[in-house]
Amino acid sequence: MASTSQAMLNQSLFEEDHQESHPQVGFFSFPSNLTLPPLACQQSLKTFTSLPCDAPNPQPPSINPSETLLSSLKHRDNQDQDHFGGPHLLSLQRSSSNLWAWGEVNECLSSKRSCGGDDHHNHNHNHHHHHHIGVSALKMKKIKARRKVREPRFCFKTMSEVDVLDDGYKWRKYGQKVVKNTQHPRSYYRCTQDNCRVKKRVERLAEDPRMVITTYEGRHAHSPSHDMEDSQAPSQLNNFFW
DNA sequence: CGTATTTGACCGGCGC
DNA sequence: GCGCCGGTCAAATACG
Numbered sequence: 001m002a003s004t005s006q007a008m009l010n011q012s013l014f015e016e017d018h019q020e021s022h023p024q025v026g027f028f029s030f031p032s033n034l035t036l037p038p039l040a041c042q043q044s045l046k047t048f049t050s051l052p053c054d055a056p057n058p059q060p061p062s063i064n065p066s067e068t069l070l071s072s073l074k075h076r077d078n079q080d081q082d083h084f085g086g087p088h089l090l091s092l093q094r095s096s097s098n099l100w101a102w103g104e105v106n107e108c109l110s111s112k113r114s115c116g117g118d119d120h121h122n123h124n125h126n127h128h129h130h131h132h133i134g135v136s137a138l139k140m141k142k143i144k145a146r147r148k149v150r151e152p153r154f155c156f157k158t159m160s161e162v163d164v165l166d167d168g169y170k171w172r173k174y175g176q177k178v179v180k181n182t183q184h185p186r187s188y189y190r191c192t193q194d195n196c197r198v199k200k201r202v203e204r205l206a207e208d209p210r211m212v213i214t215t216y217e218g219r220h221a222h223s224p225s226h227d228m229e230d231s232q233a234p235s236q237l238n239n240f241f242w
Numbered sequence: 243c244g245t246a247t248t249t250g251a252c253c254g255g256c257g258c
Numbered sequence: 259g260c261g262c263c264g265g266t267c268a269a270a271t272a273c274g
Contacts (some may be wrong), residue, residue: 173247175266188265192246201265 156214163187163202163212168224171200182206193222 023165158165164187172190178185186203205211 172245174268176248177264177266180263186264191264 007215012221089183152217152219154216156216157205158212158213158214163204164226165212165214169193169198169220184209191220193220196220196222 133224164171168191172192173187173190176185176191177188182203183206184204186201188201189199191198191200198216199217200214203213204213205213
């Protein structure tokens, strides 16, 4: 890792020009295998940029990924969870068409009207009561199609040899795709907690395969389910986020 | 044997 | 309308 100087958290908040497809993207570069507190960042980018990023315990990257990474890092993000655009989680306001999707779509639907200029006037909210179980995928699709709602995303660019970084949550892979003009596939993960629809995807940077880009979408409605046994590992990072 | 991953099918958006 | 492309589903398979 280049310089472990904390300053290394050269966060380069990076504004996408094509925000349309990527409403809210921030890139952060981390030194080597320092892990990233993904959700914490969702609370506010500010918080994140001031992260004391000097890796307290530099671990060899090539070793057991999911264990080493982030053993001391945690995050909780459930302080201002649910409720859509309320207290402006980070820069939600920036992308006009952002809502909390899926389950909340319906509610949002009924409560808001100016959503990125979608034209869906007619059959808009005939049925905005939530049906949880047995809801056909069809229905979901319809909703999705009708309102192309995209949850805010957060991207982390990390120098790491391991693809998937342990962020404290449990993920199940549900897909993998090769993307055009890249040699490395992109894999898709979903949080395993039920009722939590947070997704993330992991890919390697085409230009520099040593870089991993992790993109989170949505926010957890629960705390990380990583076994909390390592709670005695007091790291500055730790209480920084709690 | 229950759960996670793999992997091709499928689907919807978008540009031509 | 068609085909490409990214994202997701889900059956089959691997894993423990």
